[in-house]
Amino acid sequence: MSICLNYKPEVLVSTEGLTNEQWLEYRRLGIGGSDAAAVMGLSPFCTMRDLYYDKCGIQAVMEEEESNWVAKQVGHRLEDLVAEIFSVKTGLKVYPVRKMFKHPLFPFMLADVDFFIDFGDGRTGILECKTTNYNCQNKWANDSVPVNYEYQGRHYMAVMNLDEVYFACLYGNNENEFIIRHMERDLDMEEDLIAEEANFWKEYVQKKIEPPYIEKPDLVLESIRRHYGPAEKDSETVKLSPKHLQSVNQYLNWKEQRAEAEKEVKRLEEEMKKSYLDIVEELGPNCTGKISSGNKEYMISYNPMYRVSIDKKALERLKIQRPDIYDDYVSVSESRRFSVKIKEAA
Structure with a gap:
């Protein structure tokens, strides 16, 4: 597959005034930038199977856990501030476009970009705004970009047909605790990404076939737990296949x-x-x-x-x-332990 660069992105929908549920429904019509790493089996948050469930409306990719809802809200609410700090530091003009775009040649590829950059010479770039805590800044060490964000940026460049993306990440409470990373388009990587996304969409989502688990074991176990729910201790013993x-x-x-x-x-x-x-x-x-x-x-x-x-x-x-105090302060989380015991068959 050789990439055609003679195209302009199409507008799928204006996101101005969309409710969160409406926005999610449009996202399920294709693969977004934040989905790209999961398609590649490299997301730290969800598996390809989780993404499949989400796109098919079977289950949300990630549950809104009490442990991470604040971090999500902080990231969302500080996007404008991160963009402003980036603009002050670089002297570049940034602006939002409240639209969801799709690739005209690969319509399953969607993009809802944080901000665009006006370089002042006729060129346009992409700005992705991130936040993290002080202890996680090492993920950006040595001028690197976390792999899930890298694939998000490459996905957006493909959809928008643009050649540059900047990542701006605030990890503290002042403008000096701020990371800026620049990434240019790589057509070889983009070709591989498009091929993987096309395969995921056509062979799994459209055919309603669950993709295989290819990720790290802990992420897969968490995916299985989310899909099937809590353990049923009184359930019957399952007769497993000898293939196991x-x-x-x-x-x-x-x-x-x-x-x-x-x-x-x-x-x-x-x-x-x-x-x-x-x-x-x-x-x-x-x-x-x-x-x-x-x-x-x-x-x-x-x-x-x-x-x-x-x-x-x-x-x-x-x-x-004191059941009142117990209920207020004691929480129960579930984990499961795998074990094998061998005994002679009856």
């Missing part, structure tokens, strides 16, 4: 290898403790010490760590004696 025996044996093999590795880790930890027993004895109740040797100085610390916890029995008493 290979997977079971692989699991048992890895479990055995992990047990051996854990033994070695414990042995090494014991040896490490033996090595500093005399140092701890000399420190006594003190928490720090130092050793000078030539032009080096070794700073030793032996600091206390405190952990506040409520044991299970105390928690049960709290539930019985």
Whole structure:
């Protein structure tokens, strides 16, 4: 597939005045920029299967969890501020276009761009506005762009037929805690992206066939949990197909290898403790010490760590004696543990 560059994006709908639900319905008509990494199996948030469920109206890509709704709102509400800081720092004019666009040659490719950039010489670029917290700024280290944002930018350049995208990310509370990254169009990567998106849309969404899981195990397990819901402890035992025996044996093999590795880790930890027993004895109740040797100085610390916890029995008493406090402050989250036991068949 060779990319034709003689095209202009088409307007799918004006987003001015759309409700959030209406906006989501239009997004389900194709693949948006924030979906691109999931199509490539590289999203940190959802699998290709999750995206398929969303596009088919089976299930939303991501649930609105209490743990992340604030971060989402902060990102949305600060878009205008991030764009303003970018404009001040670069001297470039930025402006929004409240429309959702589609690729005229690949109409399943959609774009709802944050802002456009007027370079002042007749060229137009794309500005994507992001926010993150101080501890996550390392994801942008060494002039890099997080991979999910990179594919979002490449998707937008493809739809809009533009050659440059800037990412502006605010990670603090002043203009100096601000990251700017520039990315140019790469037609080889774009060709691969279009091919993957076309395959996802035509072979899975349009044919109503679930795509395979290709992502990291934790993300896949979370995807399965979201789709099927909480565990049903009183449900019947499922008679699984013998085809899973290979997977079971692989699991048992890895479990055995992990047990051996854990033994070695414990042995090494014991040896490490033996090595500093005399140092701890000399420190006594003190928490720090130092050793000078030539032009080096070794700073030793032996600091206390405190952990506040409520044991299970105390928690049960709290539930019985003060159910009002228990309900207000105790939350229950579900995780599931996989195990295999082998016994002789009856």
